[in-house]
Amino acid sequence: MLNRVAALGKVTLDAIAGAGAALFMLMRALFGKPQLRKSWPLLMQQMYSVGVLSLLIIVVSGLFIGMVLGLQGYTILVDFGAEQSLGPMVALSLLRELGPVVTALLFAGRAGSALTAEIGLMKATEQLSSLEMMGVDPLRRVISPRFWAGFYSMPILALVFSAVGIYGGYLVGVRWLGVDDGAFWSVMQSNVEWGQDILNGVIKSLVFAFVVTWIALHKGYQCTPTSVGISRATTSTVVTASLAVLGLDFVLTALMFG
Amino acid sequence: MESRNTQLAVGLFVIIGILALLFLGLKAANTNVLTNGETYKLFAKFDNIGGLKERSPVKVGGVVVGRVSKISLVGDYYEPLVEMTISKEYNEFSDTTSVSILTSGLLGEQYIGLNPGFIDDTVEMLEDGDYIYDTKSALVLEDLIGQFLFGQGND
Numbered sequence: 001m002l003n004r005v006a007a008l009g010k011v012t013l014d015a016i017a018g019a020g021a022a023l024f025m026l027m028r029a030l031f032g033k034p035q036l037r038k039s040w041p042l043l044m045q046q047m048y049s050v051g052v053l054s055l056l057i058i059v060v061s062g063l064f065i066g067m068v069l070g071l072q073g074y075t076i077l078v079d080f081g082a083e084q085s086l087g088p089m090v091a092l093s094l095l096r097e098l099g100p101v102v103t104a105l106l107f108a109g110r111a112g113s114a115l116t117a118e119i120g121l122m123k124a125t126e127q128l129s130s131l132e133m134m135g136v137d138p139l140r141r142v143i144s145p146r147f148w149a150g151f152y153s154m155p156i157l158a159l160v161f162s163a164v165g166i167y168g169g170y171l172v173g174v175r176w177l178g179v180d181d182g183a184f185w186s187v188m189q190s191n192v193e194w195g196q197d198i199l200n201g202v203i204k205s206l207v208f209a210f211v212v213t214w215i216a217l218h219k220g221y222q223c224t225p226t227s228v229g230i231s232r233a234t235t236s237t238v239v240t241a242s243l244a245v246l247g248l249d250f251v252l253t254a255l256m257f258g
Numbered sequence: 259m260e261s262r263n264t265q266l267a268v269g270l271f272v273i274i275g276i277l278a279l280l281f282l283g284l285k286a287a288n289t290n291v292l293t294n295g296e297t298y299k300l301f302a303k304f305d306n307i308g309g310l311k312e313r314s315p316v317k318v319g320g321v322v323v324g325r326v327s328k329i330s331l332v333g334d335y336y337e338p339l340v341e342m343t344i345s346k347e348y349n350e351f352s353d354t355t356s357v358s359i360l361t362s363g364l365l366g367e368q369y370i371g372l373n374p375g376f377i378d379d380t381v382e383m384l385e386d387g388d389y390i391y392d393t394k395s396a397l398v399l400e401d402l403i404g405q406f407l408f409g410q411g412n413d
Contacts, residue, residue, distance in 0.1 A: 044268050045261070052271045055274070153271075156275030160274060162282060193313075
């Protein structure tokens with residue numbers, strides 16, 4: 001019995017220690033003396049590998065999700081003679097929910113796992129320690145540019161996802177199924193608001209970017225430096241980040257649209 | 259020159275993002291002047307506002323000219339007061355203008371309909387902060403059915 005209680009205590013202490021370590025890592029990586037000339041090329045390099053290389057999967061999945069929304073929405077709305085509401089349905093579900101959330105999930109799988117594995121391997125091969133030996137702070141040199149790259153890339157990716165998805169809905173709804181072209185766009189325009197829908201979607205994706213990148217970097221930085229440890233950390237990144245995104249999405253939706 | 263190619267790719271990436279935002283903003287969202295253009299406020303008291311909400315449209319002959327910006331209860335008798343924010347583009351309403359709460363379609367959302375009044379030398383134009391006194395409340399279906407049944411009983 002006492003062992004059980006002790007085990008519970010250990011789990012709690014580990015969780016608190018982990019959260020504290022993650023917070024300290026983030027603080028030390030982000031709040032240092034900014035060195036724009038040194039960090040700019042590093043940021044560009046990471047924006048490329050985190051953002052630009054994720055573009056393809058975002059565009060393709062955005063297009064298909066938009067097309068599926070158009071198809072499913074049409075078959076239901078046409079029963080009520082309300083197929084002109086297809087435009088706002090596709091646009092609102094993409095801008096408010098699917099754009100930020102699916103982008104964050106794909107980002108966690110595509111870029112988050114890569115970040116964890118990369119940093120984990122750096123740790124395992126003692127590159128991080130070597131940097132410290134040379135008097136270079138690995139948090140500022142390695143973690144910080146990756147964090148900012150993820151933070152800036154995700155909103156851009158989410159916007160691209162929504163835009164491509166709406167185009168996909170347009171292709172299926174208007175070009176294939178014959179919803180009226182003018183009605184599709186004008187009903188959409190009268191229902192979508194800048195502040196309420198587009199801005200809130202961007203805020204959501206900024207929050208998700210923060211959380212997903214932070215989790216990925218922390219898992220990599222704190223992993224056990226063995227092959228098993230790296231594989232566990234990578235899996236844990238995808239699982240934790242996905243759960244965090246889905247949970248936070250509910251909270252944010254309740255705050256924004258509740 | 260790998261870093262130059264990287265910078266080029268990132269630059270393109272950012273441009274694609276801005277294009278997506280422009281597409282969403284200009285093609286998908288309403289580019290109505292009301293969200294950023296100059297506006298003025300008008301007030302109207304109703305007996306019953308039905309299902310009117312903040313941000314409901316204010317229309318003249320079906321054309322959106324503004325939005326409901328605030329709904330509150332005022333006075334000793336708690337009368338609903340509706341604050342309407344209307345685009346400066348349409349600032350020539352006379353004080354004989356009437357407002358009514360209408361429903362778009364049978365089951366649609368409720369909106370405010372403005373009926374511009376006549377204009378001659380004796381009437382004044384509505385300005386920022388003015389009240390419109392000629393108001394017609396929302397039709398509440400339950401009240402209508404109640405009145406109908408009551409009327410039937412008297413015959």
